[in-house]
Amino acid sequence: xxxxxxxxxxxxxxxxxxxxxxxxxxxxxxxxxxxxxxxxxxxxxxxxxxxxxxxxxxxxxxxxxxxxxxxxxxxxxxxxxxxxxxxxxxxxxxxxxxxxxxxxxxxxxxxxxxxxxxxxxxxxxxxxxxxxxxxxxxxxxxxxxxxxxxxxxxxxxxxxxxxxxxxxxxxxxxxxxxxxxxxxxxxxxxxxxxxxxxxxxxxxxxxxxxxxxxxxxxxxxxxxxxxxxxxxxxxxxxxxxxxxxxxxxxxxxxxxxxxxxxxxxxxxxxxxxxxxxxxxxxxxxxxxxxxxxxxxxxxxxxxxxxxxxxxxxxxxxxxxxxxxxxxxxxxxxxxxxxxxxxxxxxxxxxxxxxxxxxxxxxxxxxxxxxxxxxxxxxxxxxxxxxxxxxxxxxxxxxxxxxxxxxxxxxxxxxxxxxxxxxxxxxxxxxxxxxxxxxxxxxxxxxxxxxxxxxxxxxxxxxxxxxxx
Numbered sequence: 001x002x003x004x005x006x007x008x009x010x011x012x013x014x015x016x017x018x019x020x021x022x023x024x025x026x027x028x029x030x031x032x033x034x035x036x037x038x039x040x041x042x043x044x045x046x047x048x049x050x051x052x053x054x055x056x057x058x059x060x061x062x063x064x065x066x067x068x069x070x071x072x073x074x075x076x077x078x079x080x081x082x083x084x085x086x087x088x089x090x091x092x093x094x095x096x097x098x099x100x101x102x103x104x105x106x107x108x109x110x111x112x113x114x115x116x117x118x119x120x121x122x123x124x125x126x127x128x129x130x131x132x133x134x135x136x137x138x139x140x141x142x143x144x145x146x147x148x149x150x151x152x153x154x155x156x157x158x159x160x161x162x163x164x165x166x167x168x169x170x171x172x173x174x175x176x177x178x179x180x181x182x183x184x185x186x187x188x189x190x191x192x193x194x195x196x197x198x199x200x201x202x203x204x205x206x207x208x209x210x211x212x213x214x215x216x217x218x219x220x221x222x223x224x225x226x227x228x229x230x231x232x233x234x235x236x237x238x239x240x241x242x243x244x245x246x247x248x249x250x251x252x253x254x255x256x257x258x259x260x261x262x263x264x265x266x267x268x269x270x271x272x273x274x275x276x277x278x279x280x281x282x283x284x285x286x287x288x289x290x291x292x293x294x295x296x297x298x299x300x301x302x303x304x305x306x307x308x309x310x311x312x313x314x315x316x317x318x319x320x321x322x323x324x325x326x327x328x329x330x331x332x333x334x335x336x337x338x339x340x341x342x343x344x345x346x347x348x349x350x351x352x353x354x355x356x357x358x359x360x361x362x363x364x365x366x367x368x369x370x371x372x373x374x375x376x377x378x379x380x381x382x383x384x385x386x387x388x389x390x391x392x393x394x395x396x397x398x399x400x401x402x403x404x405x406x407x408x409x410x411x412x413x414x415x416x417x418x419x420x421x422x423x424x425x426x427x428x429x430x431x432x433x434x435x436x437x438x439x440x441x442x443x444x445x446x447x448x449x450x451x452x453x454x455x456x457x458x459x460x461x462x463x464x465x466x467x468x
Contacts (some may be wrong), residue, residue: 025051025073033080041084048081075104079114082121091125098122116146120155127159135159150180158189166197184213188220195227198353198383203227218248222257229261230354231388237261252281256288259295264328268298286312294329320350327358336362353383357392364396372396387413395431406431 032047052074082097098118105115123138139156146152157172173190176183188210194203207224210217225240241258244251259274275292282288293308327342343359346352360375376393379386394409410432 025054025077028054029073029076029080032077032084036080036084036087039087041087044084045081045088048077048084051077052081075101075114079118082118082125086121086125086128089128091129094125095122098125116142116149116152119145120152123159124155127162132159132163136163148175148179150176150183150186153179154183154186154189157186157193161189161193161196164196166193169193170197182213184210184217187213188217188223191220191227192223195223195230198230199385200227200231201385201387204231216247218244218251218254221247222251222254225254225261226257229257230386234261234265250281252278252285252288255281256291259291260328263291263295263298264332266332268295271295272299290326294326298329298333320346320352320355323349324355324358327355327362331358331362331365336365340366351382353379353386353389356382357386357389360389361392364392369396369400373400391427391431395427398431 028047028051032044032051035041035044035047078097078100082094082101085091085094085097098121101114101118102122105112105118119138119142123135123142126132126135126138136156136159139152139159142152143149143156153172153176157169157176160166160169160172170190170193173186173193176186177190180186187206191203191206191210194200194206204224204227207220207227210220211224214220221240222244225237225244228234228237228240238258238261241254241261244254245258248254255274255278259271259278262268262271262274272292272295275288275295279288279292289308289311293305296302296305296308323342323346327339327346330336330342331339339362340359343355343362346355347359356375356379360372360379363369363372363375373393373396376389376396379389380393383389390409391413394406394413397403397406397409414432
């Protein structure tokens, strides 16, 4: 028989202390999760931190079942604190917490259960701080470990969007949707990828699906508005920007996009109100100041424009977007040479179908037909589904007497032109009508088809008359 060490507390006191500690840990975990659910993330972080500091070292081998259960509670504390840290944009601290969970996943049940989700969250945190290679490693691990789950594919696809790998991103979203057809987030993300890759019709289809599944998703309306904008469907674009702002009046991007539309529509005073609001919400983005300066110049406010240009000295700038915006303004003002210079700058930074198409339109306006056609060709090569370019090239080919090519292009464009866009429809039917008359000498059927187009054209004109 061995003598009891007088320095040791009795066994029942040790057991009671352990039980009390376990109850406290569970209490803090539950309270922390409740705070996170109500978006009180700072309070949640404090509670999870108390839990973690209370606990024994989770790397030490458990000596009892109760001890092991308590270690599992601590692991959940690391995981949920990491999630809360992400929500408060403390990504470096979140990465440390998810790393702890992943490190313990080979020895503790709770850590193993959160292994895949920790790879996903850590990968997303790396994405937010621009560590794309580390993010890709984590999200690849999540795809493999999760058995190709929709969530892992979706998150990896979102990373690939940020990396500019749009085709690969869309392929991941396709896989996510195939595994979970009602996962609305995948339609939103794939829609954004389609917008970024200039596939605007496909973007509209996906973003419409997202708004149907989640009617309060301001981001979906905002991006669909951008897609409509690039297709020149301005009424639909404005409606979507209005809806996005109505759902989230702190979405600076939506105010900026709506201002771009108002500027293009010749409403600079209204655009300026949205410019001011966008800057108030996001005062650190240089692009917003450049855009407001362009609006101020339109309104003959040179001092305000100069002030905005000075404000951009130490701010980040999406140069390509700025060049495209200024080019659009100059084109609408009839300053075609200046617009061409800005579109060229945008293309040098970030070549897009939109920039090539609109530079082609500026060249067309100046009579540079061969250069304009080359730009339209390049726009179509970059984005074969960007249908408005076919209508532009059809008109150009008609002017250069390439009637067969014009007819082929106008057929491509007219097949997707919404009935609501009457001006665009009129131009397409007029081009096809004239092209068919020119082709009638070789094929008599074109006369009959041209007459049909002419009748359709007359109907469209009558429909838009005030007394119709």
